[in-house]
Amino acid sequence: MSLKEISRNKAFGGQVIKYEHHSNELDCDIKFNVYLPKEADSAPVPAIYFLSGLTCNEDNFIQKSGALVEAAKHGIALIAPDTSPRGVSIQGDSDSWDFGTGAGFYVDATEPSWAKHYRMYSYVVHELPALINKSLPIDGSKVSIMGHSMGGHGALTIFLKNSANYQSVSAFSPIANPINCQWGQKAFTGYLGKNQETWKEYDTVELLKKFNGKVNALVDVGTSDNFLENQLNIDTLKDTVGSLGKSSEWTIRYQPGYDHSYFFISTFIADHIIHHAKALKQ
């Protein structure tokens, strides 16, 4: 396991570096982008992982979110993984934009066709951080996680299942209750099979019901998001948080007139970086 540097661009005093490496979990070569602020030249820095949404790869967040300026201010690294295995050929992996390539859903697949490669959960939780902490000037004890849409689902579920690993969590427009929406049902049927009990291990609302730790979460969603009504189930998340008496641990904001795009993300990304910076610098 070693990192091959694909490109490097100076930005805000630091460096955006694209790496490629062989992933054992995904059984393929895969890329990610990292933004290292200038502080990383002299000492390991805290980091925030950003998990992207359907159809995205490692580039969208780094190029379009406007996050770098705020990360540079706080001396925090950003890590943007890809969203699925690449270059593997599995029947059906390119038939639709919401399943297969670009749509790994941050689960470890158990269905036979997908189980060999589609292990984005273990890749993001274990393999990639181990590689990064060994190879780059990142302080592995000061790490947070966030994401958008499918990646918001990824960030929230990964946090709830591994809260000791992350100082804070946030999400833009997360698929908050995938077992009860079409995107999630399609993905989980394909990757995990028909036993819906196994799906609950990757559902924010279900995980929250049995979570005992403390959460410090920020969630933003636009009221003009085309997917708000049928896919995201933010109301269900908010109701669950409320009924569990956990409202003080969750800031869930409905942003009037904003949609599902990176224009929405870029408008509120500074708030999210600041949210994580507070937790990472405690």
Added chain:
Amino acid sequence: MSLKEISRNKAFGGQVIKYEHHSNELDCDIKFNVYLPKEADSAPVPAIYFLSGLTCNEDNFIQKSGALVEAAKHGIALIAPDTSPRGVSIQGDSDSWDFGTGAGFYVDATEPSWAKHYRMYSYVVHELPALINKSLPIDGSKVSIMGHSMGGHGALTIFLKNSANYQSVSAFSPIANPINCQWGQKAFTGYLGKNQETWKEYDTVELLKKFNGKVNALVDVGTSDNFLENQLNIDTLKDTVGSLGKSSEWTIRYQPGYDHSYFFISTFIADHIIHHAKALKQ
């Protein structure tokens, strides 16, 4: 001439709107993006045109520059045109990335094959502002212009030829002396023919020698820009400015370690917006 709205996304309290319209100058349908800050809801606002570089279209700047946050702070609109006619079929227009489609070079072509459609100079200087000032809440008396690479060349030459129309100018990595670099020589030979006297009308260094007005220009270029040595001729621009005794009117900055990419632009875009905001609000 009317505007067809293609998409609209809320961002930083304002709106990014993509329009399509028929251009008489270009004799084709063409798109542009505009960012209208929330102040445009109640009164016309100042605007900055951004001219993009080779291979770009109306999206790159709006999606990748990070300019919107700073434009929103100052209540300034951003206008991002395309870089060439689209959907026209001219022999040779797709043979190379630095000529033809995506590479209009902000000239009015005179060579017979190109003269009908490749009139990006008149489109950007006359047709598009007339359409925008008539149709959108833009104060046409408070307009500035900037650009990147080929678009930096466009911004500087258009400013020098029409300085009464613009309050200020700036450029990232401009092709500052195109008659003396391969990109410019290829484009000008193709669009303007072999008489090099006609080329000088689209060359910043040459225009500067006969310019009598006052300039307030900001130019940034990265010292690790792959095109700095052979294509941009920033040293020639700087020397010309100096020999004309105009150094006080030009801020030309060599940014150590930065390259030609949008990561470079995003790092310094706030400085450019502030440069224009000062001029636009006088």
